[in-house]
Amino acid sequence: MNVKKILVACGxxxxxxxxxxxKIEKYLKEKQIPCKVDTCKVIExxxxxESLKPDLVVSATQLPAVNVPTVKATALLTGVNxxxxxxxxxxxxxxxx
Amino acid sequence: xxxxxxxxxxxxxxxxxxxxxxxxxxxxxxxxxxxxxAAIYVAGGIIGLNTMVGMxxxxxxxxxxxxxxxxxxxxxxxxxGVGSAQxxxxxxxxxxxxxxxxxxxxNIVMIFLKWTDTFxxxxxxxxxxxxxxxxxxxxxxxxxxxxxxxxxxxxAVLKLADxxxxxxxxxxxxxxxxxxxxxxxxxxxxxxxxxxxxxxxPALAKIxxxxxKIEEKFGGMVQPSTIxxxxxxxxxxxxxxxxxxxxxxxxxxxxxxxxxxxxLNILIEGITPVADGMRENTEKRFHRQLNIGLDAAVxxxxxxxxxxxxxxxxxxxxxxxxxxxxxxxxxxxxxxxxPFLVSCCMPYCKKNIFRGFIAGIVVFIIALYICTxxxxxxxxxxxxxxxxxxxxxxxxxxxxTPVSWIIxxxxxxxx
Numbered sequence: 001m002n003v004k005k006i007l008v009a010c011g012x013x014x015x016x017x018x019x020x021x022x023k024i025e026k027y028l029k030e031k032q033i034p035c036k037v038d039t040c041k042v043i044e045x046x047x048x049x050e051s052l053k054p055d056l057v058v059s060a061t062q063l064p065a066v067n068v069p070t071v072k073a074t075a076l077l078t079g080v081n082x083x084x085x086x087x088x089x090x091x092x093x094x095x096x097x
Numbered sequence: 098x099x100x101x102x103x104x105x106x107x108x109x110x111x112x113x114x115x116x117x118x119x120x121x122x123x124x125x126x127x128x129x130x131x132x133x134x135a136a137i138y139v140a141g142g143i144i145g146l147n148t149m150v151g152m153x154x155x156x157x158x159x160x161x162x163x164x165x166x167x168x169x170x171x172x173x174x175x176x177x178g179v180g181s182a183q184x185x186x187x188x189x190x191x192x193x194x195x196x197x198x199x200x201x202x203x204n205i206v207m208i209f210l211k212w213t214d215t216f217x218x219x220x221x222x223x224x225x226x227x228x229x230x231x232x233x234x235x236x237x238x239x240x241x242x243x244x245x246x247x248x249x250x251x252x253a254v255l256k257l258a259d260x261x262x263x264x265x266x267x268x269x270x271x272x273x274x275x276x277x278x279x280x281x282x283x284x285x286x287x288x289x290x291x292x293x294x295x296x297x298x299p300a301l302a303k304i305x306x307x308x309x310k311i312e313e314k315f316g317g318m319v320q321p322s323t324i325x326x327x328x329x330x331x332x333x334x335x336x337x338x339x340x341x342x343x344x345x346x347x348x349x350x351x352x353x354x355x356x357x358x359x360x361l362n363i364l365i366e367g368i369t370p371v372a373d374g375m376r377e378n379t380e381k382r383f384h385r386q387l388n389i390g391l392d393a394a395v396x397x398x399x400x401x402x403x404x405x406x407x408x409x410x411x412x413x414x415x416x417x418x419x420x421x422x423x424x425x426x427x428x429x430x431x432x433x434x435x436p437f438l439v440s441c442c443m444p445y446c447k448k449n450i451f452r453g454f455i456a457g458i459v460v461f462i463i464a465l466y467i468c469t470x471x472x473x474x475x476x477x478x479x480x481x482x483x484x485x486x487x488x489x490x491x492x493x494x495x496x497x498t499p500v501s502w503i504i505x506x507x508x509x510x511x512x
Contacts, residue, residue: 011395080389
């Protein structure tokens with residue numbers, strides 16, 4: 001499987017996105033899916049999506065429209081219904097092969 | 098006692114490393130090796146942030162000083178950003194490591210006493226509450242009062258988070274979330290009042306601007322790199338620098354805006370397992386439906402918040418120049434503070450960007466004056482830590498909180 005590129009965004013491109021990014025990296029490592037995860041501010045998402053061409057964009061909050069699969073991952077912060085988010089991430093990454 | 102003296106005299110990065118190691122090992126129940134790795138990352142992040150801020154200040158301050166001298170402009174308090182707040186003022190506090198478990202304990206006690214419904218899992222952001230501690234420590238030189246100040250700040254913000262929870266949840270579909278963020282949530286009342294006033298005028302109440310159009314037109318321009326570059330160039334021009342030096346300023350400021358989040362990531366990588374561990378070990382003891390307290394960053398992505406933030410960037414710069422008595426030059430925190438401080442106003446403004454924009458103007462007038470008023474105290478706090486700023490500084494993203502300002506004022510009456 002190719003290395004999957006994932007972009008994680010939050011309002012400031014700081015703690016929140018990095019927190020989510022670390023959780024996703026851990027999850028994908030367990031699933032043995034190689035990945036490269038980057039963080040950014042929401043306002044940078046459009047430009048970075050065009051330049052980095054990620055396989056998936058994950059966000060702590062709402063996102064502007066992009067033509068790449070997206071997952072809203074606020075649940076990873078609250079701890080409620082976490083598995084639903086992980087499943088969605090897995091689906092959108094793997095089924096795009 | 099000897100231990101505490103030795104500990105307090107250590108260089109900031111070492112002190113932080115030891116403190117985080119203990120908290121990580123004992124409270125977050127990390128394995129010692131993982132606690133050590135986390136501690137080193139946090140300390141490394143601090144060193145990195147200090148390096149970045151030093152580079153930035155070193156490039157900008159000489160030019161700024163000459164501008165101030167030649168034009169008589171009075172914006173001498175330079176906004177060095179939240180990164181500098183963390184690495185110069187907050188994390189190097191001798192007693193910062195105590196604040197983490199104290200903060201968690203206070204939250205837990207408040208929950209059991211039913212004084213709050215919010216469980217603030219965002220332990221990283223305890224640093225915002227700690228601004229009060231930094232101020233009070235300068236004023237009283239007493240660790241005890243500094244900790245008291247922290248607790249009062251935390252309690253006030255948790256209460257505000259509870260009050261604002263439902264409107265925020267309804268506006269953004271964020272179930273079970275509240276925002277105990279020291280700067281964002283405290284400005285919610287401004288949103289309430291502005292909205293109430295605007296609704297009195299049928300003409301004004303009708304105005305509504307579209308977030309999508311604003312984001313499309315201006316979103317591309319308002320990137321950290323471009324804002325930084327433009328600010329640097331403007332500084333170079335106003336400072337009558339040579340063309341080469343001006344371009345260099347543009348690149349340096351832009352570089353700071355781009356690199357600083359990457360360095361901050363190192364710190365975050367370290368503190369996340371500690372914060373998560375602390376949270377997991379406490380979550381099991383609650384049997385009630387609680388609001389999960391999150392960073393206001395989850396709001397900043399919302400189109401209305403972001404669009405309002407974008408519009409407020411040039412306005413904040415303008416305000417800085419025209420407000421009589423303001424001494425703050427918004428710089429490092431421009432792109433960060435603008436959506437942040439107005440984020441909790443938006444639900445009360447019915448997500449109407451025009452109303453949010455007006456509220457934002459009021460917010461930043463207040464913010465600039467509070468930052469001006471606390472600048473000396475803030476700069477003294479850094480000096481007291483042994484990590485002094487090159488010249489008088491602030492950070493709009495964090496010093497703008499009225500809660501810390503009020504607490505500092507109260508304590509100054511007694512000392």
